[in-house]
Amino acid sequence: MAGVNKVILVGHLGKDPEIRVIGNDRKVAKFTLATTETYKDNSGQRVESTEWHNVEFWGPIADVIERFLKKGSQVFVEGRIRTRSYDDKDGIKRYVTEIVGQNMTMLGGKPSGGGGANESPAEYNESTFTPTKANNSYGAKPASRDTPPPFAQADPGEDDLPF
Amino acid sequence: MAGVNKVILVGHLGKDPEIRVIGNDRKVAKFTLATTETYKDNSGQRVESTEWHNVEFWGPIADVIERFLKKGSQVFVEGRIRTRSYDDKDGIKRYVTEIVGQNMTMLGGKPSGGGGANESPAEYNESTFTPTKANNSYGAKPASRDTPPPFAQADPGEDDLPF
Amino acid sequence: MAGVNKVILVGHLGKDPEIRVIGNDRKVAKFTLATTETYKDNSGQRVESTEWHNVEFWGPIADVIERFLKKGSQVFVEGRIRTRSYDDKDGIKRYVTEIVGQNMTMLGGKPSGGGGANESPAEYNESTFTPTKANNSYGAKPASRDTPPPFAQADPGEDDLPF
Amino acid sequence: MAGVNKVILVGHLGKDPEIRVIGNDRKVAKFTLATTETYKDNSGQRVESTEWHNVEFWGPIADVIERFLKKGSQVFVEGRIRTRSYDDKDGIKRYVTEIVGQNMTMLGGKPSGGGGANESPAEYNESTFTPTKANNSYGAKPASRDTPPPFAQADPGEDDLPF
DNA sequence: TTTT
DNA sequence: TTTT
Numbered sequence A, B, C, D: 001m002a003g004v005n006k007v008i009l010v011g012h013l014g015k016d017p018e019i020r021v022i023g024n025d026r027k028v029a030k031f032t033l034a035t036t037e038t039y040k041d042n043s044g045q046r047v048e049s050t051e052w053h054n055v056e057f058w059g060p061i062a063d064v065i066e067r068f069l070k071k072g073s074q075v076f077v078e079g080r081i082r083t084r085s086y087d088d089k090d091g092i093k094r095y096v097t098e099i100v101g102q103n104m105t106m107l108g109g110k111p112s113g114g115g116g117a118n119e120s121p122a123e124y125n126e127s128t129f130t131p132t133k134a135n136n137s138y139g140a141k142p143a144s145r146d147t148p149p150p151f152a153q154a155d156p157g158e159d160d161l162p163f
Numbered sequence E, F: 001t002t003t004t
Helices: A060-068 A132-138 B060-068 B132-138 C060-068 C132-138 D060-068 D132-138
Strands: A004-013 A018-022 A026-040 A046-058 A074-087 A093-106 A123-125 B004-013 B018-022 B026-040 B046-058 B074-087 B093-106 B123-125 C004-013 C018-022 C026-040 C046-058 C074-087 C093-106 C123-125 D004-013 D018-022 D026-040 D046-058 D074-087 D093-106 D123-125
Touching: A004 A046, A004 B074, A004 D026, A018 A060, A026 A060, A026 D004, A046 A060, A046 D074, A060 A093, A060 A123, A074 B004, A074 D046, A093 D093, B004 B046, B004 C026, B018 B060, B026 B060, B026 C004, B046 B060, B046 C074, B060 B093, B060 B123, B074 C046, B093 C093, C004 C046, C004 D074, C018 C060, C026 C060, C046 C060, C060 C093, C060 C123, C074 D004, D004 D046, D018 D060, D026 D060, D046 D060, D060 D093, D060 D123
Parallel strands: A046 A093, B046 B093, C046 C093, D046 D093
Antiparallel strands: A004 A026, A004 A074, A004 D004, A018 A026, A026 A046, A074 A093, A093 A123, B004 B026, B004 B074, B004 C004, B018 B026, B026 B046, B074 B093, B093 B123, C004 C026, C004 C074, C018 C026, C026 C046, C074 C093, C093 C123, D004 D026, D004 D074, D018 D026, D026 D046, D074 D093, D093 D123
């Protein structure tokens, strides 16, 4: 017990996401995500290195991905690492490591394609579309992400603050 | 839009958590958490610096905290930063910054106090005790944290892997 | 000991960054960062909530911020929480919580203003401009962020992978 | 450009770490890390799921791992995901995904084995043992993790705060 | 006010 | 192969 398995990525989609529906109504969106880092090698040369991640999202977020993300889209992804095994065509056990997404935030620029009016497609997590009742089981005003308690917004640029 | 506000802390509780019930059944658990870092100053001297965080958890996790955490407990906390404003006794607007917890994992050591049999108190998040139905609205086997899709466990130490 | 104090933010600058030089050559860049989250309240209404963070970066990254960031820029920030106390104009001890930045990544869109040719201003961390020698003390090919070991780039879309 | 590739894990070592010295003085420490999560399946049954991660640390942290970590040790790991390809014994290109560690914090429990007097082995990052000069290139009091600026410690439990 |  |  007592484990944490968290991944945070910011990158661009390598291709349009691939959407599959499994069974009756389980939708999964898969895409590859490139995270590129720049560093200097031993000779002081600036080098670029790209890592490719296999990302998948299940449930309502898959709908959002289908509608708003495409090749080249920049996204923030939060998820967990999962390594699966499978047997390849020669019957040899092989492994693949994927990111099972939990939250997704679209970055840099307005969404395009498919989007209806009055949408705010920028940010999503596993409970985005969960009926309100779902989290209401423990009180009238649960302080979950879905319904934070009211608070006055601090403006950190005010007179008395030394910032 | 398109925001991310995430905090990850590992530290020890400075005091026993303070539990309050607001209204009928909204419970909140508050505690201060010390995160201590060690570094070397300019003279090469090892220096220790402790930051204190005001942490609060709402809902079912508050029950867990009440039962299992106490002064000195080591915990992993995931949450978000929230700055509230309020008027002090002289009517001056002041600010306080707190961590609104979303996940909590108990670290290092057995829980003590209050714990019943067959409990596994180590890890909690906002939906830990949500009735199963809550997340079932989008399919028979939602891939949420509560019900990940089945997968074979990879053994990364096998023959053919160069690790 | 044994502490972790980590903050991850994605948001937009509320104003142009403020640059100060302290002493001879210590530069600090400060800005306010808005992280906006959208959620549904108890009545199912979509509500937007913005948190403002006071962020500061020291050292070489401050130069980058001065050159490339301005009001409205979207950035990824990694840092730690620090609460300082100070005496206000009435001699009352007050507190302010800030994010001391460690890494910064510019998001969504090309940088503008001041940028020279052939620059890759997108990503920065505390050691970005550290002389190569600094990390070389432990070997010819240190595996630090600055000089990862060579590796072939996997293309996760290949034949034999079930992704 | 503009990428983020970050992994945060809390788990237990499956075996004693494996230490290798490459070339003259490059040391690498490798271990497998189990992150276990508990959730409820569709029937409300509590289910436990363990993910195994291949983790490696280079440089001075490898020394620390060699001395203080062993099978069963609980650690916090921060790093990045890296997928390498290699040719297996049949000449087939295969992939392995690993975590390249950047920071490590020992959790819960005293270190054992090898530890000298006056050591504080709990927390480590890539620059822990970097000579002080390394980060001093940009000022007398760099605000890096190694030498944060001085600040008064806030006590959030004071009179006037509503916490 | 924690911890090592 | 860990841990509770």
